[in-house]
Amino acid sequence: MSVFGGLTGFVLRRVLGAVATLFALSVIVYVVFYAAPGNVAQITCGPRCSPEQLHQVAQQLRLDDPLHVRYWHFLEGLVAGHDYSTGTSVEHCPAPCLGVSYQSGRQVMSIITAKLPVSLSLVAGAMVLWLVLGVGTGVLSAWRRGRTSERVLTALTLAGTATPVFVIGLVLMIVVCGEFQWLPFPQYVNLTDDPEQWAWNLLLPWLSLALIEAAAFARLTRASMLETLAEDHIRTFRAYGVGERSVVGRHALRGALAPVIALNANNVGSAVGGAVLTETLFGLPGIGQELVHAVNVVDLPVVVGMVLVVGFFVVIANTVADVLFAVADRRVVLA
Amino acid sequence: MSPVQTTGDARTNLVEVTDLSVEFGEVRAVDGLSFRLARGAALALVGESGSGKSTVASALLGLHHGTGARVRGSVLVAGTDVQRASGEELRRLRGAKAAMVFQDPLSSLDPYYAIGDQIAEVYRVHTRASRRAARARAVRVLERVGIPDAARRSRARPHEFSGGMRQRALIAMALACEPDLLIADEPTTALDVTVQAQILDLLHTLREETGMGLLLVTHDVGVAAESVDEVLVMRDGRAVEHGPVTAVLGAPSAAYTRELLGAVPRVDAPRETRKADSGQGEAVLEATGLRREFGRGRRTLTAVDGVSLTLRRGETLGVVGESGSGKTTLGRMLVGLLEPTAGEVRFEGRARRGVDPAVQMVFQDPVSSLNPRRSVGESVADPLRARGERDEGRIRRRVTELLERVGLEGAHYDRYPHEFSGGQRQRVGIARALAADPKVIVCDEPVSALDVTTQAQVVALLGELQRELGIALVFVAHDLAVVRQVSDRVAVMHRGRIVEEGPADEVYGAPRDPYTRQLLAAVPALDPEAAARRRAARREPATA
Numbered sequence: 001m002s003v004f005g006g007l008t009g010f011v012l013r014r015v016l017g018a019v020a021t022l023f024a025l026s027v028i029v030y031v032v033f034y035a036a037p038g039n040v041a042q043i044t045c046g047p048r049c050s051p052e053q054l055h056q057v058a059q060q061l062r063l064d065d066p067l068h069v070r071y072w073h074f075l076e077g078l079v080a081g082h083d084y085s086t087g088t089s090v091e092h093c094p095a096p097c098l099g100v101s102y103q104s105g106r107q108v109m110s111i112i113t114a115k116l117p118v119s120l121s122l123v124a125g126a127m128v129l130w131l132v133l134g135v136g137t138g139v140l141s142a143w144r145r146g147r148t149s150e151r152v153l154t155a156l157t158l159a160g161t162a163t164p165v166f167v168i169g170l171v172l173m174i175v176v177c178g179e180f181q182w183l184p185f186p187q188y189v190n191l192t193d194d195p196e197q198w199a200w201n202l203l204l205p206w207l208s209l210a211l212i213e214a215a216a217f218a219r220l221t222r223a224s225m226l227e228t229l230a231e232d233h234i235r236t237f238r239a240y241g242v243g244e245r246s247v248v249g250r251h252a253l254r255g256a257l258a259p260v261i262a263l264n265a266n267n268v269g270s271a272v273g274g275a276v277l278t279e280t281l282f283g284l285p286g287i288g289q290e291l292v293h294a295v296n297v298v299d300l301p302v303v304v305g306m307v308l309v310v311g312f313f314v315v316i317a318n319t320v321a322d323v324l325f326a327v328a329d330r331r332v333v334l335a
Numbered sequence: 336m337s338p339v340q341t342t343g344d345a346r347t348n349l350v351e352v353t354d355l356s357v358e359f360g361e362v363r364a365v366d367g368l369s370f371r372l373a374r375g376a377a378l379a380l381v382g383e384s385g386s387g388k389s390t391v392a393s394a395l396l397g398l399h400h401g402t403g404a405r406v407r408g409s410v411l412v413a414g415t416d417v418q419r420a421s422g423e424e425l426r427r428l429r430g431a432k433a434a435m436v437f438q439d440p441l442s443s444l445d446p447y448y449a450i451g452d453q454i455a456e457v458y459r460v461h462t463r464a465s466r467r468a469a470r471a472r473a474v475r476v477l478e479r480v481g482i483p484d485a486a487r488r489s490r491a492r493p494h495e496f497s498g499g500m501r502q503r504a505l506i507a508m509a510l511a512c513e514p515d516l517l518i519a520d521e522p523t524t525a526l527d528v529t530v531q532a533q534i535l536d537l538l539h540t541l542r543e544e545t546g547m548g549l550l551l552v553t554h555d556v557g558v559a560a561e562s563v564d565e566v567l568v569m570r571d572g573r574a575v576e577h578g579p580v581t582a583v584l585g586a587p588s589a590a591y592t593r594e595l596l597g598a599v600p601r602v603d604a605p606r607e608t609r610k611a612d613s614g615q616g617e618a619v620l621e622a623t624g625l626r627r628e629f630g631r632g633r634r635t636l637t638a639v640d641g642v643s644l645t646l647r648r649g650e651t652l653g654v655v656g657e658s659g660s661g662k663t664t665l666g667r668m669l670v671g672l673l674e675p676t677a678g679e680v681r682f683e684g685r686a687r688r689g690v691d692p693a694v695q696m697v698f699q700d701p702v703s704s705l706n707p708r709r710s711v712g713e714s715v716a717d718p719l720r721a722r723g724e725r726d727e728g729r730i731r732r733r734v735t736e737l738l739e740r741v742g743l744e745g746a747h748y749d750r751y752p753h754e755f756s757g758g759q760r761q762r763v764g765i766a767r768a769l770a771a772d773p774k775v776i777v778c779d780e781p782v783s784a785l786d787v788t789t790q791a792q793v794v795a796l797l798g799e800l801q802r803e804l805g806i807a808l809v810f811v812a813h814d815l816a817v818v819r820q821v822s823d824r825v826a827v828m829h830r831g832r833i834v835e836e837g838p839a840d841e842v843y844g845a846p847r848d849p850y851t852r853q854l855l856a857a858v859p860a861l862d863p864e865a866a867a868r869r870r871a872a873r874r875e876p877a878t879a
Binding site: 231232233235236237238239240241242243246250251254255328329330331 | 396398425426427428429430431434435437439442443444445446447448456457460461492494505508
């Protein structure tokens with residue numbers, strides 16, 4: 001089918017675009033962190049570095065080489081991995097190699113792979129909740145426009161937008177874990193170790209992250225629904241006796257979803273590295289926490305690696321959203 | 336449960352509207368309207384914008400329920416008392432007994448679903464048919480309205496259909512449940528004249544075959560003459576005149592009906608000749624081999640494909656064509672808003688690039704071509720300021736003069752576009768074009784958004800300005816009758832080319848090109864008998 005061929009081409013173009021974006025991101029991040037003024041070896045190594053350590057760092061970062069050569073070396077590591085000396089022995093950093101932390105001496109990739117499952121668990125569960133809560137509330141308040149139920153929902157979502165995550169999270173913890181003791185205080189359990197405990201322990205983090213995000217989704221869905229509900233084709237189906245449930249759920253919602261998908265892509269992507277408050281509050285050892293720590297101690301290889309990984313998820317989420325748009329509405333492919 | 340009304344009258348009359356009033360807040364859109372429609376009969380509600388005709392159509396299906404509109408009086412449709420019916424009873428009426436065809440076929444279908452699925456959905460709401468049976472029904476009705484290869488095309492989404500095919504699809508949706516009444520709200524207004532003729536013929540045939548009643552809502556007297564037995568002329572929510580179509584259009588008794596009919600431009604009436612030397616003057620604007628492409632590679636679209644024309648001092652050149660013929664692109668190239676891909680425009684003998692203040696433009700949509708956040712005086716003053724005029728007193732004097740010249744008041748300087756009617760806004764657009772003391776004005780569909788009475792006034796204004804100021808006009812429009820009314824010479828465009836050009840009376844009186852002939856044959860006639868004759872003539876080549 002020719003339409004499908006168009007769709008395949010569209011997906012290919014988008015994936016190529018995503019790769020190009022990631023490449024550009026890696027250049028920018030590398031240049032911003034490593035070409036910044038100041039003694040990079042000193043910043044990387046920390047203030048209490050001995051001259052030998054400084055020398056070693058300078059050698060490993062190849063500070064004597066021009067920037068583009070160093071960047072090329074960094075790319076090489078990403079694609080092929082490379083060996084490096086720790087002073088006493090030679091270690092291999094397999095591809096994709098993001099370098100070595102100067103604070104812990106660990107490979108950046110292994111730090112990330114240890115933290116990533118936590119962040120992904122948090123974001124995936126929270127996303128399901130914020131979509132269900134947010135889109136549901138939005139549809140309901142658009143449909144019940146002007147009635148008391150809509151005013152109550154609007155007030156609730158406004159309150160949700162205005163409340164900081166640590167307030168909701170703290171209140172939830174105090175009520176659920178402290179006062180009524182329905183759940184133990186959350187402690188991260190690996191999904192692969194015990195799926196049930198994983199879910200129970202993540203329930204409160206999911207809820208507190210989702211409640212904040214859901215408010216934004218509810219407001220966006222409501223506005224978008226009101227717009228589609230005013231469109232001519234909605235009038236057509238009402239004039240043909242199609243029931244309200246089908247008009248709202250089948251025809252209006254589908255048209256209203258495009259901006260919701262776009263917002264979701266951005267939020268999912270940035271929450272992977274940006275849910276610091278939730279992670280800190282619930283003691284979840286995720287990417288966000290680690291990133292803040294690395295920035296505080298100026299552990300440049302870790303910062304660069306993590307920013308790239310977070311960027312990777314933002315780009316992937318947006319690419320998936322673009323493809324979803326195109327599948328939902330083939331006119332996108334033509335544009 | 337309120338009992339369903341099936342009085343004796345309802346069995347003979349399909350629609351009975353008694354003393355219907357509809358108010359939106361302070362505005363009374365419909366004011367004490369009563370009419371009946373017998374089974375199988377066809378009635379047209381004719382009126383200008385704001386006359387309340389569409390509001391009546393919506394009231395027949397109870398579409399005002401829950402919108403905050405106050406509806407009074409009684410509406411009986413196919414045995415259902417619309418005013419008292421429950422939500423469930425209304426749903427059973429809509430689509431099953433009375434189906435509506437809307438004006439804009441693009442926005443009236445859901446862009447996300449296949450056309451066949453949308454029709455099947457409506458069918459399943461009213462019958463207990465299976466998915467498969469409903470889908471088969473959708474294909475059958477699409478075939479019925481003349482969609483070729485209906486089984487395959489039923490899987491297409493609305494954007495893959497042309498305007499005329501979308502309108503056929505909407506009519507197919509209306510036919511799905513074999514309703515007793517078809518309500519068509521401006522069904523052909525968004526369509527080209529040849530497509531309009533096909534849709535009107537289709538409605539006519541369907542009515543003959545199914546015996547359903549037709550309530551046609553239209554602003555176009557010609558469309559009504561083509562399609563119905565009875566006409567009800569509306570103005571300000573009231574019935575001005577009501578009677579058989581031949582009587583109302585042939586010998587109107589109400590003054591307003593006569594005014595309305597008088598304003599309708601006639602495609603068969605030669606324009607009064609004004610100047611003997613028309614077409615003999617020197618050339619002000621010459622275009623040679625104009626070509627414009629959009630897009631690249633395989634997607635290249637050639638909108639204008641080698642057009643040459645000459646505009647002489649003080650004359651009006653009409654450029655007529657259907658949508659997509661390239662007439663607007665041509666107009667924009669003449670003004671210099673678009674650079675041609677090939678060819679050149681010469682103004683007073685000199686090759687020209689970019690815009691020239693002496694060649695001005697009047698745009699189609701007087702709503703969107705004026706900045707809503709600036710007073711109309713400021714908009715008209717723009718060309719003056721662009722020329723370097725800095726003296727506020729002089730600017731104000733000149734703008735006041737211009738506003739008065741186009742029939743507005745100088746005091747309108749500080750008002751904003753939303754305070755004006757469509758016709759007044761178009762006058763502002765003309766004043767803005769005049770501010771630069773142009774030698775040429777290109778008018779792109781200047782009256783297509785206006786009611787016929789307003790249209791006649793704006794056309795008269797353009798003619799007057801031309802006589803007094805000696806401006807040459809290029810009048811780009813899809814409406815053949817309007818073009819004939821204003822033009823000395825006419826160029827007919829089709830697929831980016833000029834297929835025929837010549838003095839207006841020659842092109843209209845003895846068209847040489849088959850496309851011109853086809854266009855002229857499609858224009859609705861004001862005389863119902865002539866309309867019937869021409870319909871028969873249009874049918875012949877189809878059956879032969």
